[in-house]
Amino acid sequence: MTSAPPLMALIGLRKSFGKLEVLRGIDLSVQPGEVLGVIGPSGSGKSTLIRCMNMLETPSGGTLTFRGQPVSTRFRTRAGQIGVGELRRHVGMVFQHFNLFPHLTVLQNVTRGPIVVNKEDRALAEGYASELLAQVGLADKRDAYPSHLSGGQKQRVAIARALAMRPALLLLDEVTSALDPELVGEVLGVIRGLADKGMTMVLVTHEMGFAADVASRVIFMESGAIADEGSPDAILRNPRSDRLRAFLSRFHG
Amino acid sequence: MYDWDFYTVLLSYDLFLWGVWKTFQYTLGSILIGSAVGLLACFARLSRHAPLRLLARSYQELFRCTPLLVQILWAYYALPMILGFTISNSTAGLMILSLYVGSFYSEIFRGGILAVDKGQTEAAQAVGMSGLQVMVNIVLPQAIKKMLPAFINQSVIQVKNTSLLYAISVAELTYMTSMVNSATYRPLEAYTLTAVLYFALLFPLTQVADHFERRMRRSD
Numbered sequence: 376m377t378s379a380p381p382l383m384a385l386i387g388l389r390k391s392f393g394k395l396e397v398l399r400g401i402d403l404s405v406q407p408g409e410v411l412g413v414i415g416p417s418g419s420g421k422s423t424l425i426r427c428m429n430m431l432e433t434p435s436g437g438t439l440t441f442r443g444q445p446v447s448t449r450f451r452t453r454a455g456q457i458g459v460g461e462l463r464r465h466v467g468m469v470f471q472h473f474n475l476f477p478h479l480t481v482l483q484n485v486t487r488g489p490i491v492v493n494k495e496d497r498a499l500a501e502g503y504a505s506e507l508l509a510q511v512g513l514a515d516k517r518d519a520y521p522s523h524l525s526g527g528q529k530q531r532v533a534i535a536r537a538l539a540m541r542p543a544l545l546l547l548d549e550v551t552s553a554l555d556p557e558l559v560g561e562v563l564g565v566i567r568g569l570a571d572k573g574m575t576m577v578l579v580t581h582e583m584g585f586a587a588d589v590a591s592r593v594i595f596m597e598s599g600a601i602a603d604e605g606s607p608d609a610i611l612r613n614p615r616s617d618r619l620r621a622f623l624s625r626f627h628g
Numbered sequence: 629m630y631d632w633d634f635y636t637v638l639l640s641y642d643l644f645l646w647g648v649w650k651t652f653q654y655t656l657g658s659i660l661i662g663s664a665v666g667l668l669a670c671f672a673r674l675s676r677h678a679p680l681r682l683l684a685r686s687y688q689e690l691f692r693c694t695p696l697l698v699q700i701l702w703a704y705y706a707l708p709m710i711l712g713f714t715i716s717n718s719t720a721g722l723m724i725l726s727l728y729v730g731s732f733y734s735e736i737f738r739g740g741i742l743a744v745d746k747g748q749t750e751a752a753q754a755v756g757m758s759g760l761q762v763m764v765n766i767v768l769p770q771a772i773k774k775m776l777p778a779f780i781n782q783s784v785i786q787v788k789n790t791s792l793l794y795a796i797s798v799a800e801l802t803y804m805t806s807m808v809n810s811a812t813y814r815p816l817e818a819y820t821l822t823a824v825l826y827f828a829l830l831f832p833l834t835q836v837a838d839h840f841e842r843r844m845r846r847s848d
Contacts (some may be wrong), residue, residue, distance in 0.1 A: 431750055450758060464756035474751035478769045488755030491765055533751075540755050 380443055382407045382544055382575055383428060383466075388437035390423050397423045399599040402439065405577060410570050412590030412607065413579045416622055419596040421579045424599060425546050428577060429466045429622055430459045439625045441465065444545075453502065467537030471549040473529040475521040481508065481532050482517040485539045493540070500539070507535040511565050527558030538569075545569070545576045552581060563589075583626045595619050632818070637817040640808045647804030648825055654790045654800055658725035659783055665726060666733025673738055684734070691731035697792050699724045706795045721793040729786050736782060740775030741767060780837040787830055803824060 381404035390398040405411055413421050426432040427439065430446065439446045447456035476484050479543060485504040489495040508514050508621045511531040521529055530550055537545060548567065549557045563585050570576065570589045580586050586593055593610040595603040603610060603619050614620045673686035693701065704720040715723075744767050752766040791802040805822040809815050 431753065460756050460758060463754055468751075468754040470747060470751060470754075472747055474747035476748065476751070476766055476770075478773070487765060488752075488757070491761050492756040523731060536751075536755070549740075 379407060381405055381440075382439075382442060384440045385424075385427070386438040386440070388424075388427060388439060389435045390420075390427060390432055391435045397599050398427070398434070401599075401601060403594065403601065405575065406472055407543075407575055408573050409575060409591045411577045412586035412588060412593040412620075413577060413596060414583065414593060414610075416580070416604075418430030419603050420599040421596050422548055424596065425468075425548050425573050425579050428544075428546055429463050429468050431468070455524070456596055460492075464540060465543045466546060467540055467542035467544070468546040468548065469530070469533050469537050469550045471552050473521075473526070473533045473553070475529055475532055475536070477521050480520055481513065481524070482598055484521065484532055485536045488536065504535065504539055504602065507538050508532075510538075510568070511535050525558060526554045527561045530562045534562075534565055534569075543575060545574055547576060547578045547580070549579050549581065581626070583623065595622070597622075632817065633814060634817050634821070637808060637821060638812065642806055643804045644801070644821065647801035648797065648829065650799050650804075651787070651790050651801040651826075651829070654722060654725060654793065654798070655783075655787045657722055658729055658754075658790070659786060661722070661726035662729035662733055662786075665730030665832070666737055669730060669734035670737035670741070673734065674741065687727075688731045688734055691728050692735075696724070696728050696789055697795060699728060700792055700795055701845050717793075717796040717798050721796060721798045725786070725790060725793070729782065732782050733779065736775050736778045737771070739778070740771035743774045744770045746809065776837075776841050778839075780834070784830055784834060787833070788826065791826075820840050 384404040385401050388398055388401040388403075389396070401424060403424075403470045413424065415421050423432055427434050430448070433448055441457050441462055444455060444457050446462050447453070449456070449459060450458050450460045452458035476487070479487060482501060482504055485507060486495075486497070486500040489500040489503070490497055505514065505517065508517055511534055513528060513531055513535070516524065516528065516532070521532070524532065534550075550566070551562050554562065558595050559582070563582065566576070566578070566585075567589055570606070578586065578590060588607075590607050593605065593607050595610055597618060603614075603616055609615070610619070611623065614623055668683045669687055671681045673688075675681055675684075700721065703724045704717055707720070708714045748766050748770065749762055754761040757765065763816065788801050793800050794802040794806065797803060801822055805818050809818040812818065
């Protein structure tokens with residue numbers, strides 16, 4: 376698939392924790408507008424991979440590029456190398472355990488980044504935050520504290536918080552894994568809405584049905600490497616390898 | 629039956645008031661300076677640079693593991709022999725009280741910061757905040773809430789610790805009481821009154837502190 380220049384590219388990306396090699400040279404690119412699903416067994420490196428994409432983990436080797444420019448390990452952008460700070464302004468992340476700021480209201484959770492990082496005017500930031508909260512169905516919760524929300528509501532606030540930075544790429548790290556089953560749907564609904572609007576996303580997930588439904592491309596990771604890659608149809612409905620079939624069979628019961 | 633006579637003692641009310649005022653000043657001064665020192669030592673302990681960590685650690689252990697009274701006497705009587713010039717009792721007193729409470733504050737601050745979940749830092753970093761922005765906007769507000777009870781507790785102890793300046797004749801409340809006692813020979817009344825004054829100074833403080841702590845727990 377040759378197409379537009381990638382939004383993000385990983386070239387031979389490696390990550391080790393001590394002697395444990397978690398990523399063994401990943402080559403991957405993310406095209407604007409695509410939704411990339413990342414599946415694989417626990418410990419295969421999915422989370423480490425997505426955390427390298429916004430430098431929450433510093434790669435041990437290889438290169439990460441964003442809009443064609445290499446990303447440095449420094450915070451500030453300097454001499455053709457994008458700094459970690461600038462990268463994160465354009466790459467949002469939603470976490471498995473929400474990580475909402477408990478001392479701030481829902482509205483403050485959403486506006487703090489734009490105000491502090493982008494120096495946005497408070498009134499403008501609050502206006503946009505209100506729009507986003509309405510979009511995720513939580514307009515009435517703007518003055519509540521996170522402790523008064525359900526898991527599904529917390530995760531929808533976390534999505535609004537990431538969107539408030541107007542990211543070019545959104546990383547979602549097992550965002551429904553910590554939710555009660557009956558709350559998963561409301562969060563997946565919001566993500567589906569984003570996909571329909573053309574938001575570029577990388578989605579680490581155990582929701583195979585959802586990945587098949589919303590992803591435009593899926594990679595299957597195993598032991599720190601990309602073991603298979605293709606359309607959701609090819610990967611999830613017609614798996615070629617035995618290991619992928621074995622992995623998927625665990626989800627069909 | 630003991631013949632209580634508070635009147636004689638109360639004739640020296642101005643000495644007691646002066647003592648209360650001085651005790652308040654030494655407390656406030658040492659809490660302010662101690663907080664600054666404690667914050668510095670706390671960040672030095674959390675620093676990436678090993679020599680800074682060692683320096684902060686040495687300071688903490690030196691002041692936490694020796695008695696405050698010994699530190700006060702040492703700073704006033706022994707330190708000048710090393711320095712070659714004398715230090716006034718008020719300077720030595722304020723300095724030691726500050727360094728002493730700072731060594732405890734630094735551990736309280738550090739504990740509060742480390743108690744904030746790592747996910748909070750990551751979420752703040754993920755929207756592009758710098759290290760300082762993460763600390764000011766996300767970590768410190770939560771850390772302060774966690775450390776507040778311990779901080780107040782240490783500060784209450786600090787009010788009482790100023791009484792040890794009596795040993796180097798700083799004119800705080802305990803020292804002033806001893807002067808009233810020498811003049812009136814009424815130790816029961818004089819020291820009872822002083823105990824009441826310390827209580828009157830501290831009890832409202834603990835109540836105000838409780839109030840603030842409750843208010844800060846609002847978001848839980």
